[in-house]
Amino acid sequence: MTSSEMWGRDAAERYDAEETEMTSAPVLGATVGFLAELAGDGCALEFAIGTGRVGVPLRERGVPVTGIELSEHMAAVLRRKVDEDTLPVVIGDMATTVVPGEFSLVYLVYNTVSNLLTQDEQVECFRNAARHLRPGGRFVVELGVPPLRFLPPGQVAVPFDVSERHLGFDTIDPVEQMLVSHHFTRDGEDGRYRRGASRHRYAWPAELDLMARIAGLERERRVADWDGAPFTQDSPKHISVWRKSA
Helix, strand or coil: CCCCCCCCHHHHHHHHHHCCCCCCHHHHHHHHHHHHHHHCCCCEEEECCCCCCCHHHHHHCCCCEEEEECCHHHHHHHHCCCCCCCCCEEECCCCCCCCCCCEEEEEECCCHHHHCCCHHHHHHHHHHHHHHEEEEEEEEEEEECCCHHHCCCCCCEEEEEECCCEEEEEEEECCCCEEEEEEEEECCCCCCEEEEEEEEECCCHHHHHHHHHHCCEEEEEEECCCCCCECCCCCCEEEEEEEECC
């Protein structure tokens, strides 16, 4: 069992259409290029592959990709894009599910490691990545930096999107390291908004480095985005790469 919240059918059907920025050519081009370079001539394993936003174009780039996905509904959307022989997907959680093969790259994008709501499960996720990596292989995580710098005393909410069709803000519990993302999305033209929320356990980059060390991985690189910009104190997210000893 996993603490991750399950993506239902409705959310899976809407996912690609609502994530327009993350499915844009500039974002996917940089993401796929970064991952393909690390995969080299080996195979890649994507934890929480979802609808195949990254896995499908990476496979089209020539990298053999296997996926692990908790939600059967998300995997069903992926399966409309590519068949099982081309991109196999195993239904299961990313902390414990084991798939056949040895991989030069395991990756986990778009804050998905925070879907594991306990530290123990996040540690097991790193161990599972190491379990699948061949010697010298890499584990890549894309994760936002906790926005605590934006919290003045007494405030628990931070807005992250205020646009015509979407209002989004995070509420934060610094004691439990829990963050809830709240979404108000405008459906249609009648002015009604659909409300949604998701829970996440946030972790600092240094905490992830310790999880990697527990799993036998060493940090090789940390950048601010898929284009390789330097990671600084003002970066809202990071792309981190850890390497398994040869």
